[in-house]
Amino acid sequence: MGIIYISLSLCVCSALISISCCSEILDTHKILQTLEAQQHAISQLTNQVLQLKGELQSQKRQMDETSERLRECSRNKRMLLENPYEGALKVGFTAKLSKHMLNLGNNQAILFDYIVTNIGHHYSPNTGVFTAPINATYYFSASILSHTNELLQTEIVKNGIREVMIYSYDNDHEQGSNSVVLQLNIGDEVWVRHLGMVGTKVYGNGWSTFSGFKISDD
Structure with a gap:
């Protein structure tokens, strides 16, 4: 047990x-x-x-x-x-004529083909025309050199309407110039052209120039 x-x-x-x-x-x-x-x-x-x-x-x-x-x-x-x-938008240009223009036609545009300055690219060397990018006040000037013993009359125009005239004539080369202040709207065009049938030649080689710039906005 x-x-x-x-x-x-x-x-x-x-x-x-x-x-x-x-x-x-x-x-x-x-x-x-x-x-x-x-x-x-x-x-x-x-x-x-x-x-x-x-x-x-x-x-x-x-x-x-x-x-x-x-x-x-x-x-x-x-x-x-x-x-x-x-x-503000900056606008300004200076262009000069690199070669002589001969046998100018009636009211033919002068093509300042060599660009010195083109701020904003509103001037065209192909047409010689400046196109306003905005409504503003602009200043333009042109100096035109004539050939020896050649009378030449040109003008600055706005949309094809004369604003100021330029006269060039002497026994030797003579350079005429003029300037104008314009109020432009968007798309307005300004250029230099031959005046009528007075003269047929513009002296190039950089002696003839066209300039413009914006002064103030409207």
């Missing part, structure tokens, strides 16, 4: 030890699972922090660029207030 009791006791103890060991194994497994889950969560949080950091840096760059644009606008506004014509 005693032997049986001892045997039963040993069996019970073995069972308890086995249960205890299994319990410890289960607890360790749960702890490992928890740690793995926490590591995964930490990794996700780290990625989110890095993403937020990148977004904040991008927003900072955008704010810096916006601030720079605002400062530039402020500088431009201040410049315009100090000089109201600083941002």
